[in-house]
Amino acid sequence: MTVRFGTRKPSGRPVAGFFIIYVLIIAGLAARLFHLQILRGDYFREISAQNHIRIVMNPAPRGLIRDRNGEVLVDNVPSFRISIVPSEFSTVDLPLVAGLSGLAPDSLSSLIEIASSRPYRPFPIRTGLSVEEVSAIAENLYRLGGVVIDVVPQRRYICGPEFCHVIGYVGLATSEESYEGQVSGRSGLELSLDQRLSGEPGYRREVVDALGKVVEEYEGGGEVSPRPGEDITLTIDLGLQRLATEVLALEGVPGAAVVIDYSSGEILCLASSPVFDMGRIASGVAGAEWDSICSDPQRPLLSRAWAARYPPGSVFKPVTALYLLQSGSIDGSYRPDPCFGSYHLGGRDFGCWTVHGRLDVVGALAQSCDVFFYRTIQLGSLDGLAAFARGFGLGSRLMGGILPGECRGLVPSSALLDSLYGDGGWGLGNLLNVSIGQGELLVTPLQMACIAGVIASGGAMPSPMLVKDSDISEPPWADLDLPVEAVALVTEGMREAVAGDHGTLRSLGELPWEFFGKSGTAESSAGDHAWVIGFVREPRPLAIAVVVEHGGHGGAVAAPIVSRILQGYLGGGG
Amino acid sequence: MTSDRPDPVILSALGLIVVIGLMAVFSASQAVEGDPVFLKQLAWAAVGVFFLVLGTRLSLRWIEEFAYPFYGLALLLLLVTDFAGSGPAGRWLALGPIRFQASEVAKVAILAAASRAFADLSSRPRRFGVFFVYAGIIPAIVLTWLQPDLGTAGATILMLLFMTWWAGYGPGWIFLLVSPVFAALSSISLIYWLAFTAMIVLLLLRRKAPAMLWVVVLTVNTLVAAFTPVVWGLLRPYQQARLTTFLDPAADPHGAGWNVIQSEVAIGSGGLWGQGFLHGSQKGLAFLPARHTDFVFSVWAEEMGFAGSLLLLAAFGVLILRLVWIASRCENSFTSLIASGCAAYFAMHLAVNVGMTLGIMPVTGIPLVLVSYGGSHMVTAMFVVGLGLNAGMNWRVI
Incomplete structure (x- = not known):
């Protein structure tokens, strides 16, 4: 007889089943008790003793x-x-163990003090030792209670x-x-x-x-x-990373170099100078050596490639130019009033580094004319420029927490300036400064390398990646939607900077491949930072950013570094 | 059996268990400085006696009437604890000066609500009624699990399964109800999965299950089996390791695994007659951090040996089997289910806790009811015994 599943009348109560199961449970527990207490009782009593x-x-x-x-x-x-296992260790042995393990008796006894909170667990007192270093204590192990050596x-x-x-x-x-x-x-x-x-x-x-x-x-x-x-x-290339670090170290002043494959977003080089020996820190350096690393005025612990922020200076100009072109404020043929070497606004002179005369946007980028941007940026707005710059990832972390201490940088908006200077306590002058990468604007070399990559790829560069096979997120510039003509004009300007007669990066014209670049000399109270950003399409799609802290003129100081890194890596000699 | 007095056999067993518990807590608390653990436990036992009497005096008809509102209240308390709990692991709810564990209240509420639901089903059968009962009770169990109180959640599910069986749903139904768990486990290999699916199909065929049941059971189990490896594969190795540690805390060598070893040593060293009351090895005691709570059985077994441990197990056995006997004699479905649930409640706590101290069950933070130090479960357990006694008393006869 079977009972239908859907609606069913419960059958009789399973009294016998309950009795059997409960008796089995209790019998099982009793059997285990018998095993532990009677069959193996002597063994456990011995251990317990x-x-x-x-x-x-x-x-x-x-x-x-x-x-x-x-x-x-x-x-x-x-x-x-x-x-050391504190519960088994006799303090009588303390001087002997201290001597054999190469520790001061005082520091050993303070270590044992710490270890005593868990008296039955081995507490390491020395690690990272060689066979020779443990041999002395190993020979005496037979008479030392509570000392453990392991690998x-x-x-x-x-x-x-x-x-x-x-x-x-x-x-x-x-x-x-x-x-x-x-x-x-x-x-x-x-x-x-x-x-x-x-x-x-x-x-x-x-x-x-x-x-x-x-x-x-x-x-x-x-x-x-x-x-x-x-x-x-x-994604880093060991050879390139080593080369870039060495080239930077030759300068003798702090700096950073970042190289990205802009077709894949893979970061090939994230070099910062000066460096320190992390192997020695990991194996436990002496206090004095650690102190000297920490107190070094060049701050070797700081990674300048992503954890330091600098004003970009003129390497920001391609962003300003793209902003003006994209918003339609200017086009390729637009030529504002000429540059006479400075620009006068509100009782103040905003200088240019030389007299450029009348230029279009390509010429202004190639010759890095400040006055061109002073005049044209007034067709746009601070908040418009800030929003556009943020679209390149400026002011935000690019690596999603994978690089500890990654700086956001700073992109000033009118709200920020209001909070800094009071409502209306700032003016057009601040906008002029930001347009040439000065003022409150702060960036990291990693961000600038990405900007070079974004321009080179016309906005198609994937998110920067440091670990292979990591999850790929949408890059911040996915929504930029750069017009092709605007990118072409800026690219032409960056090419003219290298190949043109008056370009600021003419020294890089000797490279065996077409280099597109922009130099920058970012003003700073302690000495100008020298910048170069740029890219090559052939033989490999690489974007690069180099900064030399307080290095001076970008074209003079940072450009040779770019040249040496690229030639060394791509095999153009040098 | 129409006595109007509480069953003397149960009362004797209960008295013996509580006295043993007080002795064990007294012994274990010798090493606890400052905190008057034993006096507090004595006070809790006194409060427990009050709840025992209350359990026998309340009208079971009234409990049946208000089982669902009571269950709703318990759900609310669990929710509040999950979000605003305090104390170790956030399982405690403070109500003025009184702190209690909502999961203990929930256990009684589940006992009452499940009894009511199964009793209703037996008088007015509904299609798939048992699934609706589980759908209603699972939230409370999940909230208990999230407390986090894995042990109590597990013991409660087992209690519920025993009650389902008592209500007349045989092992076939029980198997269907827990089949998603087996489905997840069977996804390890194709052969396991085929064997599992074949078993399900055979079961459904043999029972001439309606089409709807086929669809539901097969769909749910196939989905669970199909997605378990996918979800597992998406996890990184360290996440998988965390999950296995969560499901099996004994795998953690710093905490739970250590306790079990020490518990085994303590119990084993008790031998036949034990090391003598208050003469358990001091070193052994110092190894057990939860010696007056979750591992109190180890203390008793160490000091009173195999003989003392058997005495305690026997007392629990008498209590449990006598409750089953009462349940078998009840004419009313609800009271019968209450008594059988009470029996399952004690059997499951005994199996999970003592099994843990003996190293044959996973380590979950679950006390030995009526014995371990702690107010909430002492009061709850006494009340549950009271309900069981109540079921055996004559006012079920109208």
């Missing part, structure tokens, strides 16, 4: 980091670690310091959940991608005797092996 089971953490190797060509930049090597993977920075900012470094984790001796990222991608890189640690349980010597593995629980972290491949 000493009660020395300890969990030894087995750190996971962090993921490898490779450059775009598969070259390994960062890997892990086995290293030795000395740990753990240690981060090794194969790449040189040219990756100190991008990759960053690791240090001992400080968060609440971390176990003693856990390593986590402190800066750069090691920090922002820490979760992907770090993996999951394994552990094993050991039964130890009163002296802390391992008697056996714990019978009840298996060993869990660590799960290695995820490997990561960068």
Whole structure:
């Protein structure tokens, strides 16, 4: 007899079923109790008498980091670690252990103080040691209770310091959940991608005797092996990154160079100078060395490629020109009143760097005439220019948190100027300054390289990418919708700057490929910043931005750097 | 069985359990400095006796009448706790000076509402009625899970499944109800999935299920099985690791796994007769952070040995089986379901908590009701026993 499923009258109560299941549950618990207390009672009583089971953490190797060509930049090597189990450690041994492990007795006793909060867990006192460094203590291990030596993977920075900012470094984790001796990222991608890189640690349980010597593995629980972290491949080219860092270092003053493949958005180079040795920081530098890095007036810890902001100066002019062309305020044939070397407004002279005479937009870009932009920008508005500049990603972070400390930069709007100077406390002069990349405007070299790429691609460049296979988001300039003629005029101006008779980047005319560029000499109270941005279409679609902090004239200082980087990378000699 | 007095067998078992609980908490609290844990627990037991009496005195007819509003109130409390809870893991709700766990109130509300719903179904059968019951109760269980209180949510689901069975929906129905879980698990390999689907189809065929049921069951299970690997694959390895740690806290070597090892050592070292009351190894005690709450059974087993542990298990066994016996004798569907639910309530808490201390169940933060330190569940459990006693008393006869 079957009962239909839809509407059914419940059958009799399953009294017997309930009785059987409940009896089985209780019998199961009793059976397990019998197993633990009667069959294995002696074993557990013995363990309990000493009660020395300890969990030894087995750190996971962090993921490898490779450059775009598969070259390994960062890997892990086995290293030795000395740990103390406070509950098993006798303070009588303290001076001996301190001597053998190369620690001052005072610092060892303060470490044990910290470790005592979890008395049964091994607490690392020295890490990253070689065989020679642990041999002294290993020979005496038989008479030292509560001292553990084991092998753990240690981060090794194969790449040189040219990756100190991008990759960053690791240090001992400080968060609440971390176990003693856990390593986590402190800066750069090691920090922002820490979760992907770090993996999951394994552990094993050991039964130890009163002296802390391992008697056996714990019978009840298996060993869990660590799960290695995820490997990561960068879009950076090791050779280019190294070359750019070296070229920048030759200047002796701080600077940055960014190179992007504007067809794919892949960042090939994110160099900043000066650099520091992150391998030494990761393995625990002495206090004095750390202090000297921190107090260096050139601030090597600062990544100038994305975490510093500079006024752009004249390299901003292509943006102003595109704004005017797109809004229809000017066209290619528009020639305002000539440049006589300065522009007079409201009792103040806004200077130009030379006398240019009458120019169209191509000539103004090529010769970097300020007066052209002073005159024409008055056909537009500050907020219009600001909104347009933001459309290029200025004033916002481009990398979505993957680069720790990435600066937004600053794009002044009338609201901002109102808040800075009071309502109406500013005037047309501020607009004139912004139009030539001065005033309150601040940008990062990464942003400027993207602008060069956006112009080169006519607005089609994808979002900048630093890690291969990362999620691609819509770039900020997706909605710009640049008119083809406007881009053509600005591109022509940037080509004329290199190839024209009066261009500001004539020195780059010697390059074996057509270079499109714009120089900038951004005024700053401590000395002008030298800028060049630009791009080549052949042999590869590359956009580049170089800044030299307080370097002086862009055409004179930054242009040779661009030349050396491009020739070195693309193989044009030099 | 038409006594108007509470069942003396249950009262004896209950008394024994509560006394053992007080002794265990007293012993465990020796290592807790400053906090008068034992005195508080004594006070809670006294409050519990009041609720025990209340449970026997309330009219079950009245409880049946107001089961749904009471359940609605419990849902509201759970919601408030999820958003404004305090205390460890945010499971507590403060009402003036009184703090309590809404999930405990919810357990009683689910017991009452499910009994009412199943009782209604038995007198007025509806198509797919059991699914509507689950649709109504699942929100409270999900909110409990989000507290986060995985253990209580699990124990409540098990209680509900036992009540479903008691209400006359046999193992076939139970299997259909939990089939999405198996569907998700079966997506590991094609063979598992084929075997699982074949089982479902056979079951439906054998029961001559209506077309609607075929469609619903097969669609839901196929969707679950199809999307589990997709969703899983979208997760990054560290996210997967987090999820497995969440579902299986024992995999976390810093916390739960450590406790279980120490619990096993403590219980095992008890042997046949135990180390003696108050003579549990001090070192062993220091290893157990939750020794007067979730791991109180380990303390008892260490000090009183296999004999003492069996005594406690036996007392629970008598309580549970006697409640089943009462449920089997009730003529009224509602009171019968209440009593069977009470039995399941204690059986599931016993299995999940003691199983955890013995290392055969996952580590979830669930107390041993009537024994562990804590006011909310002491009061709730006493009230539940009261309801069970009530079901066995004669005023069910009109």
